[in-house]
Amino acid sequence: MNDEQIRAAAARITAAGDSQPRAARDPVNLPMIRNWIEAIDPGSDPDPDTAPPSMIQAWTMPGLHGARTGDDPLGQVNQVMDEAGFTSVVATNCDQSYPRYLKLGEHLTVRTRLLDVTGPKRTALGDGWFVTTRSSWFSGNELVATMDFRILKFKPREPASHTPPATGNPAGPMRPLVTPDTAFFWAGTAVGELRIQRCASCGALRHPPGPMCPACGQPADGGYVVAAGTGEVFSYVVHHHPPVPGKKLPMVVALVQLPEGVRMVGEMPGVRPDLVRIGLPVRVAFARVDDDLALPAWRPAEGMLPDRVIDVTPTFVISSALATRDFQDVHHDRELAVKRGSKDIFINILTTTGLVQRYVSAWAPDAVVRAVSIRLGVPCHAGETLTLSGQVTGDDGDEQVVAVTGRCSLGDHVTATVRIAR
Amino acid sequence: MSASLAGAAAIAGIGATEFSKDSGRSELRLAAEAVRAALDDAALDPADVDGMVTFTMDGNAEIAVARELGVPALRFFSQIGYGGGAACATVHQAAMAVATGAASVVVCYRALNERSGRRFGRVATGAVAAPTTSGVDSGWHYPMGIATPAATVAMLARRYMHCYGATSEDFGRVTVADRRHAATNPHAWFYQRPVTLAEHQASRWIAEPLRLLDCCQESDGAVAVVVTSLDRARTLPHPPAVIRAAAQGAGADQFTMTSYYRDELTGLPEMALVADQLWRQAGMAPAGIRTAILYDHFTPYVLIQLEELGFCQRGEARHFIADGAIELGGRRPVNPRGGQLGEAYIHGMNGIAEGVRQVRGTSVNQVPGDGPVLVTAGTGVPTSGLILGDD
Incomplete structure (x- = not known):
């Protein structure tokens, strides 16, 4: 399959528009919210009136034995890319916006369409295509959340080659010379x-x-x-x-x-x-x-938020992945994760999104989160310390923009922008 | 002292190796080759040499170079500190030795495998561990992340831009001039490789506000010059490059590359100190200079030197150079061989050799006129300067 054929297939999938509405298995419910808060933001109010907005994707996750529907555009694009040899995948961006918060008991449906396929691009990981889908969640006929999700489908440059990022530490820190004068x-x-x-x-x-x-x-x-x-x-x-x-x-x-x-x-x-x-x-x-x-x-x-330091234990990785209803093995099965080329199990994207949103909400508890845009960097494995730091970068009176960075030892795990209304 | 130094001595010979990224030879070999070439140029023998001067940063002791060349007796030897700030000071020392009779023929040299060996652009972690005052000074900057020459300059450059409105493009015009000059210098690493301002602007950040093309290259090579009395120089083959003025300078609250604690952070007062001495010794003003060879490890310091040396008012250098004044054919050509951005980074010693060629009238990019030539040494550090003229 050549580039033109990939583009043609992408155009066909894009033209098909939104997938059929797919219903959430359960309504928005307190037990799931409590599990989620317990895993991702322990110590905060376990009994909220509304669902944390960044939980949106969790409501419609397919579940442990779930599968994509036939008209799911991401499944279709993945098949095209796999056939063309772009078999590896990494998520790069996730931009969510929340027109309103969800109340307990609401029944959601989700529809997804293919927004954009761009490539081929030469990246640090290998040659590949950026694929962006847009998911829209509805309560009845009312749009309650959207998410643009971008992945890179790529041909790995070298099998199992993990080049340390250029931002790594070449050696230990330098120390000042201490004298009686200093x-x-x-x-x-x-x-x-x-x-x-x-x-x-x-x-x-x-x-x-x-x-x-x-x-x-x-x-x-x-x-x-x-x-x-x-x-x-x-x-x-x-x-x-x-x-x-x-x-x-x-x-x-x-x-x-x-x-x-x-x-x-x-x-x-x-x-x-x-x-x-x-x-x-x-x-x-x-x-x-x-x-x-x-x-x-x-x-x-x-305008600086206090840091939040997260001890990324295996328990944290596993419990948060399951609380977001993400059952991919790389988030809970170390042996399989290592077999797939990872150092260890690592934090899933839904958790990262949740961490960013809750970090800002903890700082501004009365604010309404309108949108969370995250760009993913290095994976955050079990055993790491993840430090979230934030800074107000814009404030027009109605809306504040907070830039959030999550760093672990390999570098930036996530850089994000959160928009909140005071 | 200064009244008697002016005109007492002259540079009678210059020599150099090729300038490369990988010399394939030891630094000692490079030093010996350059000194030998300089002596040949002056039609002198190693046996005529009785003095040697180099940088404290040079890896080749005077006695090692003397051994390799068969110099039988050294009556004067000296090493100057503060990195590239030593360049013109080696000639200053040599001239003083000659003027006082301490020595009769003094060789100044600098040899380095700076690209294939120890690269100055990298973080020198050892600097902060040295049990010296320099090590203590480094402790206020290195551990916090100001740990490369580019970063030290970037701090001052940012403040200079803030105070005077200079831009990255203003810095880039220095690169464009140097690279244009190097393009017609077959000895230059960047021979036939000029750059445009757009290419400068497209080059990546090293330490904002400095881009890659604001930073001089890294080079392997060596340069040597031979200093003797003017009377003796007159008996040698080349027209003497007379040392009309030579001076060193270190200012108030001086640090090496990190003089961040003075009231202002927009100038190089140590260079102003050198400039005052030079103009006084030579009995002249900046307007009389034919061409200036300004130390150009980083572009912002070329602009600031133009101000400190009196070629333009403080903060005005960006206007001064805007119309190509520092390019060949301009009002004030600077670094006609391409400088360290274009020719090679030999810690300022190649600039002195070019000053001699300009006085002799033998440069590949000869600047017309008969005025003396100004040469400066490393900036941001205790520094030095020279004015060379014809007999």
Whole structure:
């Protein structure tokens, strides 16, 4: 099958439009919601009036022994791609929007159509085609949710070749040389204090510190003040290349002007580079490297969500996959997952979508989530730590836009945008 | 000191290896070849050499180079620190040695397998572990992620853009000029390979706001020059390139590449310090210069050097270069052989050799006129500069 034939087949499937409505097995119900919350967002209200919006796909998942219907466009495209040799699949994007939340007892149907087939494209994984479908959920005749779902169907470049991403850590982190002149500073970061050298004789502040006070000529004698922890970006760099030991790239490193009158260099971990500007108010954070060392780091003073750190145990992977009614073996059967070329079982996409939505909802509990768009990066395996961080990137009074990043040791597992109405 | 240094000494010979990405030879071999070529150019023998100067960063001790060449006795040897900031300072040291009688023939050299061996563009993790003041200084920047030369420059470049409205395209015009000049220099790595501003703009980010084409190349090669008294140089085959001025400079609150703690973060005060000394020693003003060979490891520092050296007002360099002023045929041609962006990165020493050729009138891209030639050394670090003129 050549490219033209693939395009022709795609055009035929697209022209067929929406698949026939397929009914959810059960109505929107509290037991499923409770299982879902228990797995994905334990500790939050287990008894809500409405279903978490990012559960939408779970309601119509086919189930453990389910199969696609004959007119399911994704099934048809997959068959075409498989015949053409593009046998491997990876999901790349999932964009959901929620016109309204669902109440208990509503009966849903879903229809899916093929939106777009683009290719062939050369990707890091291999040559392939991007396939996008649109699913629409209805309660009666009312549209209650849509989802654009994009996958890459590809020919693997090399069998079982797992190139480490260029953003990986080439070696352990670099450590500062601690001398009698600088020990007070690093003792401070270790206990969460940002210390500025203060001359015992004349009171002049100085950073970086040194043994003498250039202002009065006397020995500095180890005196310091604890900084307020605020500042403004004086300048900054977005480092892309080459790799830096212990850092994920690209990264923002800022030179921060402190109100005390000194400047200091520090990374701005998790910040979106395009949202950094000279003059941006920042607040100190401490990036713990290990038991002995913490580095000064900076975060925007406003609009940053507190991190959520998830211990991705096998139990978490399995219980969340099952709670979203995703029974693919790579999410619960380690042996099979390894046989299929994975390091271990890994988090499923429905869970990732749920994590992103609940992360933002936990920060803005009264807000209504209108849409969640996620772009998938590296898989997040059992045994990882997944850190969700977020930043408000837009606010027009009616709607706020929150950028969310989920990082694990291999790099970005997910980058997402969540739109909420306050 | 400075009054007596001006005109006391001259560069009588220049030599170099080929410039490549993989020399296939040891750095010591490269050093020996370049020094030998420079001595041949000056019609001098190793036995005439009694002084040697190099960089602290050079891997070849003076005595090792002397051994290879059969130099029987060294009465003066010196190494200059601070990376590429040492380039013109090697000649400064040599001129002082000659002017005071400490030595009569001093060879300055720099040899490096910088592309096939230790690449400066990579993160030098050892820098932060060194039990020295430099190691301590690095501890305020490396662990936080400012760990490559490009990143250190990017921090200042961002502030410069913010304060003066300069853009990435303004930086790119330096690349376009250098690559245009290198395109007609058969010795240049980028011979016959000019680039357009669009190609500069399309090149990938290294450390924003710096793109790949804002960063000089990485090279293998060596350059050497021979310094002797003006009187002796007059007896040698080539017209002397007279050292009209030579100076070093380190400013207030100076760091190596990370002088981020001064009030302003838009200039290179250490270069202004060098410039003041040069103009005073040579008794001239920037307008009298025929061509300037400005250290160009990263493009933003070429713009800032134009300001610090007095070719234009502070913050005005982008306007100064907008109409091609620094290209051959322009008002102020800069780096006629293509500089380190176009010819090769020999830590600034190839710029000194080009300065000598311009004075001799033998450059492949000879700039017309009879004014002296300005050469600068590494920027962002304690640095140095030279003014070379004819006899």
